[in-house]
Amino acid sequence: MPTTATTDAVIDTAVGNGFDLKSIVRPNIWNLEAYRCARDDFSEGILLDANENSYGPVTGIVAGDHGLQPATDPQTNPLQLHRYPDPLGRSVKQRLLKLRQGIRSPDQIFLGVGSDEVIDLLVRILCVPGQDEILITPPTYGMYKVVAAVNDVGVVRVPLDVEDGRFQLQVDKMLEAIALHPNTKLVWLCSPGNPTATRLETRDIERILNSGYRGVVVVDEAYIDFASYEEDLSLAPLVNKYPNLVVMQTLSKGFGLAGIRLGVAFADPRLVEILNKTKAPYNVSSLTLKVAEGSLDDKSIANMRRTIAHLIKLRDEYLVPELLKLPRVGGIVGTSSANFVLARIVDKDGNPDNELAHHIYNDMASNHSIVVRYRGNELGCEGCLRITVGTEYENQCLIAKLRELLSKAVDK
Ligand SMILES: Cc1ncc(COP(=O)(O)O)c(C=O)c1O
Structure with missing residues (x-):
């Protein structure tokens, strides 16, 4: 079994499913001589x-x-x-090893300027502009296709099964699409999804990993801390088993640190090594590393878990029940495994109403300084507003204003 010794630990690479990294990394990247400093x-x-x-x-x-x-x-x-900062952010990686029990070595961790940098790097490493493609599963996070467009990379779309707000993968259709588009280098999965708030089934993700697919599968777990506050549901430990799996996380959500810009990718050490040699030498700043290190000590992690438990309580015991009492709120779509919910606005006959949803979104933001996200144009999200769970006070303001505006709409 091959071993690598890229940073300060030596680790076996993942057991493997026949994946050959060299065959899918762009040759110019594979042959890249990393920038080295004293x-x-x-x-x-x-x-x-x-x-x-x-x-x-x-x-x-x-x-x-x-x-x-x-x-x-x-x-x-x-x-x-x-x-200059430590180019590899070693102190932060040591703390991350404690948070993610299944990760065995810092060599399995990459640090980026937010997950957004990781998304961009993966596309640049694997996809030849004008030739290769990525696969996304709408409705999903918008940056995957933006990064593809920036890099002149095609996008193959296989929608989630959106029936009844299930928001699950259509694995057979994905495998068919991959067979039809053999240059599909990356498959982007988002779990819990944005905007769906729904976790994908692990067995579906493993079906793709075991299918003989020769590209890289990325599971974006930006919201995983909200889903796993009772039991650890992250797929990160599966990188020990699948050399073509990348699991992305971020300190922007559960840790409340969107401003420091720290994204994390867990992957096979050989893939991490390629990410490291492609990134700018000092991509993550000393300030970010310092704050991240402090946020990953035992006390801060306990604090993160307490805050998440509180936000979930606000979501399940206040925001969702109050939304459901409002006129013209037809339901909550998806399973709400994140710190936001998708509320469906309907017309008088109970059908999704994009016009009203957009009007409410606009009126709240322009005239009442309450900003939510209109998602009605996304597949399976017709009539939907995506609403982040805020503080108790913020949630109360939101509900009061929505009640007023929706009641006016009913009276019309
Ligand atoms: C699914 C998903 N992935 C990644 C990101 C970006 O995270 P970061 O702040 O780490 O760049 C977001 C931000 O909203 C997101 O919703």
């Missing part, structure tokens, strides 16, 4: 290798006026922002 090998002592400024930051926001005192003392300059 700091990859030496990070202590008198550091005069990277043309930094040893007197430190000029701004008082991050440190006191340096008064021409060297910035090397971590006591007076704890953030050490005059230094």
